[in-house]
Amino acid sequence: MTITIHHLGRVDYESTYAGMQEFTSKRCLQPPSDVRDQLWICEHSPVFTQGLAGKAEHIFMPGDIPVVQTNRGGQVTFHGPGQVVAYPLIDLKRAGYFVKEYVFRIEEAAIRTLLYFGVTGHRVAGAPGIYVRLDDPAGHTPLEQRAPNFTGLGKIAALGIKVSRNCTYHGMSLNVAMDLEPFSRINPCGYSGLQTVDLSTIGVSVGWTEAADVLSQKLATYLAP
Numbered sequence: 333m334t335i336t337i338h339h340l341g342r343v344d345y346e347s348t349y350a351g352m353q354e355f356t357s358k359r360c361l362q363p364p365s366d367v368r369d370q371l372w373i374c375e376h377s378p379v380f381t382q383g384l385a386g387k388a389e390h391i392f393m394p395g396d397i398p399v400v401q402t403n404r405g406g407q408v409t410f411h412g413p414g415q416v417v418a419y420p421l422i423d424l425k426r427a428g429y430f431v432k433e434y435v436f437r438i439e440e441a442a443i444r445t446l447l448y449f450g451v452t453g454h455r456v457a458g459a460p461g462i463y464v465r466l467d468d469p470a471g472h473t474p475l476e477q478r479a480p481n482f483t484g485l486g487k488i489a490a491l492g493i494k495v496s497r498n499c500t501y502h503g504m505s506l507n508v509a510m511d512l513e514p515f516s517r518i519n520p521c522g523y524s525g526l527q528t529v530d531l532s533t534i535g536v537s538v539g540w541t542e543a544a545d546v547l548s549q550k551l552a553t554y555l556a557p
Contacts, residue, residue: 335368335369335551335552336368336370337370337373337552338371338373339548340372340373341374341375342377344376345411348372348374348419349402352372352501352502356499359421359499360496360497360499367423369420369421370420371418371419371552371555372418372419372421373417373419374417374419375414375417375540376411376415376417378410378412378413379399379412380394380397380398380400380517380518381399381404381408381410382402383402384405385405386401390518402492402494404493404494405492405502406490407519407522408519408521409492409520410517412510412514414507414509414510414530414540415506416505417504418503418504418505419503420438420500420501420503420551420555421501422499422500422555424495424499427556428557431495435491438504438555439462439489439491441547441550441553441554444554446462446488446489448546448550449543449546450470451488451531452471453488454474455475458480459482459523460492460521461487462488462489463475463485463486463487464486464534465485466484466485469535482526482527486527486533487521487527488507488529488531488534489504489505490504490520506547507529508531509537510532512533
């Protein structure tokens with residue numbers, strides 16, 4: 333069964349969060365074959381979202397940006413215009429893979445999206461998400477894989493998921509061309525001093541719509557059963 337892609341445009345975070353919960357709750361009451369997997373692609377107005385394990389001290393200057401407590405994994409992150417947000421609503425039991433592989437597949441889709449735009453994305457051991465070398469975004473030299481060391485790196489894609497009865501919601505974000513200042517008001521993903529970048533700041537000029545189209549197709553491909 334293929335995934336159905338929905339491009340939602342600019343939507344409110346809290347209503348989208350509620351919609352994901354409602355969709356997941358309903359599909360748990362129906363036979364798995366009756367509910368097709370979906371991928372929601374959108375953009376949010378400025379908002380900080382806090383994960384279940386999130387610590388208040390990682391948000392030190394929210395200012396006029398709302399903070400929303402969520403039930404996803406991970407710590408605090410920021411969503412705003414110029415960022416592509418992807419919410420895969422997948423039945424993992426039907427797809428035939430487990431949570432660890434699900435995370436790997438999402439990260440792989442992000443890496444392949446970046447590669448499409450000439451950027452090399454990297455995983456950092458123990459720190460979900462995708463990172464780029466600030467001094468050589470297109471270079472292919474592998475990172476030394478030791479426990480989280482962000483020296484010389486910028487985070488370009490964040491990941492935070494929830495799995496309920498084998499069904500996923502929440503998801504990932506890819507920074508395209510956004511106001512990065514709000515990231516300075518938090519410790520992104522709980523890491524002090526972690527620099528956040530977007531495609532624009534590393535010299536890649538691409539529109540939001542094109543980035544969203546590429547990411548959605550890569551996710552649909554890599555999340556397939």
